[in-house]
Amino acid sequence: MVKDLKAEGGSNSWLVRRPPRLGDEVYNAIYAQLMTLKIPPGGRISVDSLVRELGVSQTPIREALSRLEALGLVVKTHLIGYSAASQMDKARLQQLYELRLLLEPFAASRAALAMSDDAIEMLEKIDHEMRTTHHEDPRQAYGQFAQSDSAFHDLVAIGSGNVLIHETLTRLHTHVHLFRLFFHARATTDANDEHARIIAAIKQKDAALAEAAMRDHIERSRKRFMGIFGGE
Numbered sequence: 001m002v003k004d005l006k007a008e009g010g011s012n013s014w015l016v017r018r019p020p021r022l023g024d025e026v027y028n029a030i031y032a033q034l035m036t037l038k039i040p041p042g043g044r045i046s047v048d049s050l051v052r053e054l055g056v057s058q059t060p061i062r063e064a065l066s067r068l069e070a071l072g073l074v075v076k077t078h079l080i081g082y083s084a085a086s087q088m089d090k091a092r093l094q095q096l097y098e099l100r101l102l103l104e105p106f107a108a109s110r111a112a113l114a115m116s117d118d119a120i121e122m123l124e125k126i127d128h129e130m131r132t133t134h135h136e137d138p139r140q141a142y143g144q145f146a147q148s149d150s151a152f153h154d155l156v157a158i159g160s161g162n163v164l165i166h167e168t169l170t171r172l173h174t175h176v177h178l179f180r181l182f183f184h185a186r187a188t189t190d191a192n193d194e195h196a197r198i199i200a201a202i203k204q205k206d207a208a209l210a211e212a213a214m215r216d217h218i219e220r221s222r223k224r225f226m227g228i229f230g231g232e
Contacts, residue, residue, distance in 0.1 A: 022056065027064040029054055034073055034084055034178065035143035041087040041178065045074065071174045088179050090229040096172055097222040101215065103165050104153070108198060108214035109207040111159030119159055123199055126152045131192050146177035152195060156214070159202075179225060194220060 030050065033039045050061045065082050068074040076082050088096070115123075130148040133141055150173045157166040194217035201210035 023060050023063050026054060026056055026060040027067055030061070030064050030068060031073075031147070032143055034068070035146055037182070039084045041084055041182065043084045045082040045084060047082070070171075072171055073174050073178065085175075085178070087182055088175060090226070093179060093225065094222075096175060097218065097226075100169070100172060100218050101222075103169060104156070104218055105211040105215040107157050107160035107162065107165050107169070108202070109211035110161060111156050112202045112205050112207045112210035114161045115159035115202055119155060120199070120203055123152065123155055123159075123202070126155065127192070127195050127199060130195070142180070146180070149191065150174065150177060156198070156202075176221075176225075190220065190224070191217075 030039075030045075039045060045065065047058055047061055047065070051058055054061070065074050065076070069076055069082075073085050074082055075085055126148050130145055130152070133144045133148065153173055154166070154170060157169045160166070194213070197213040198210060198217060201213045
């Protein structure tokens, strides 16, 4: 039954509202299952199973899966349904880092000139969260670390003021996280130290230093993960 809000001073008595941020909560729950490999790369995703497990209707689940599909974490196949994206191979990972090296150093240099004090403060807050993430299960801890890492790079991209760069990088980072989790179920202090140098350069509004710090971070990240294949 729809509650009459007008009698209590409300203006939209005919509206039925879902609980606040339900869509985000469902999205985060499914994201966590992907990050912890509860849903492994290539694994089938059952909407009905998620309905029972999360205790919500199909609507927020399908909305969350559509968001994850847009990021490349989920694949929808006609007449089959949803599945988790497959893991990357060496060639595709190399291509991903080549693209990141073209875009992210430039984004960081622009961010150093354009980011507001509030945005920089948020960048520092995210960095702090990454340094203090703790969980008994290392994969759970990395899932939390990965979300913060994604938010960190996302904020730098937004700070560049270039919408196209931001949209492109949003799609790339989630792939890296899945790859890192699959082979590296832990968060390293190296990334935190590299992020600190990026923040310092942005706070100094030094575009050249920010560009160099981001380039160094991506190069080091590439070496860490390409090394898994036995070479760069």
